[in-house]
Amino acid sequence: MVGEARPRTLAEKVWDAHVVRAADGEPDLLYIDLHLLHEVTSPQAFDGLRLSGRTVRRTDLTIATEDHNTPTDNLLTISDPVSRLQIETLRRNCEEFKVRIHSLGDAQQGVVHVMGPQLGLTQPGMTIVCGDSHTSTHGAFGALAFGIGTSEVEHVLATQTLPQPHLKTMAVNVVGELAPGVTAKDLVLALITQVGTGGGRGHVVEYRGPAIEKMSMEGRMTVSNMSIEWGAKAGMIAPDETTFAYVEGREYAPKGEEWERAKAYWASLRTDEGAKFDREVTLDVTHLTPFVTWGTNPGQGAPLGASVPDPADFAEDADRVAAQKALEYMALTPGTPLRDVAVDVVFLGSCTNGRLEDLRAAAEVLRGRKVADSVRMLVVPGSASVRAAAEEEGLHEVFTAAGAEWRFAGCSMCLGMNPDTLKPGERSASTSNRNFEGRQGRGGRTHLVSPQVAAATAVVGRLAAPADLN
Ligand SMILES: CC(C)[C@H](C(=O)O)[C@@H](O)C(=O)O
């Protein structure tokens, strides 16, 4: 065929490269390059395989880790019976179906979305799925990565493919650059407050602009991680030198000539000039300052320097009602400066902000300071390997000297599926991604923050930024 190829977006390029079967009026059948598993969403999928007498088609493209139910106070005993059953089931399934697994105590165990990138399993241009909504994290590498349900997990285990309805694309054009002390987390929290939790519904999003290009891979993962929190199906960032430098040399990264070939292909994974997105939004970060949530969804946020909003000030009825309800649950009074909000617990961790860079940033703030007497601070590395790297740098000593708890890797207090939970009525500043009612424990109240704000808050005892410390 003569003539120029149609300009395509990054997402379309990755999609097109994975279509196994396409037919009019039907979903495309996509090939899946990497399937990640954890204990929560895999048991029924394995049961299904067993019932139908099927095997795992590509054990080499499938890998499991234990994260949601693992304890973070020790590596030996899972005392919670529900958690133990969940984890033992995953271990048995992986053994029976010959799936690689990183179990508690293994050097690579950790939150699934921290494990994949750190092993170099996550690579640009791949299709990546996992029975977990925050699979969007891997989009930071220019992979098309999204969460799937348990029946889809079974389908991928059996066939290494997945039928998918046609792609809807969206661009987030980030204008301006982040001021010093303002982070990827602030950016994504501000975005969700701007567009609302349904703002990206069903779309594969691409984050673009100078602030994104300047971001580290860790920062990009924080942004992509929270794509699902505003309804997007996936959140991609075009791979560049930062991406290549991160992937190079990791255990599963291509090596030698293969590396050169891979890199040349990855460099082509950019949205073409003239390619059309179904939707575009603009986020201006020029005047962005540290951002926190005050409500019970990630779109109920405000700059730390602001006050708890008055529901009456919301133009839309639905927002007004939601704010009213959120403030009741959060026990907050309109007009209270956010800096006056005292917290009981600070949680530093999760697949949003539990990587080495996040721990370094928080340690920087805590060095030579003390966690306030009224505060319990948990530092939970996203993976065993993050923990080991942090210890090599002595970060654990900074945390423990400040009075924080230095824990083992896992999802921990990001969600109440393990012993790390808030007690009813307790309030946290948390670097995780969801502040839903009861997310961190029944009756617990969550403020989403960056690692820097988490650390400063731990010192002050109230929501604070490093600039508030003297
Ligand atoms: C348990 C799992 C299915 C869930 C998800 O899909 O995201 C969890 O990881 C979460 O963050 O809420």
Ligand code: SF4
């Ligand atoms: S750290 Fe939190 S968001 Fe990430 S996978 Fe675990 S529970 Fe889900």
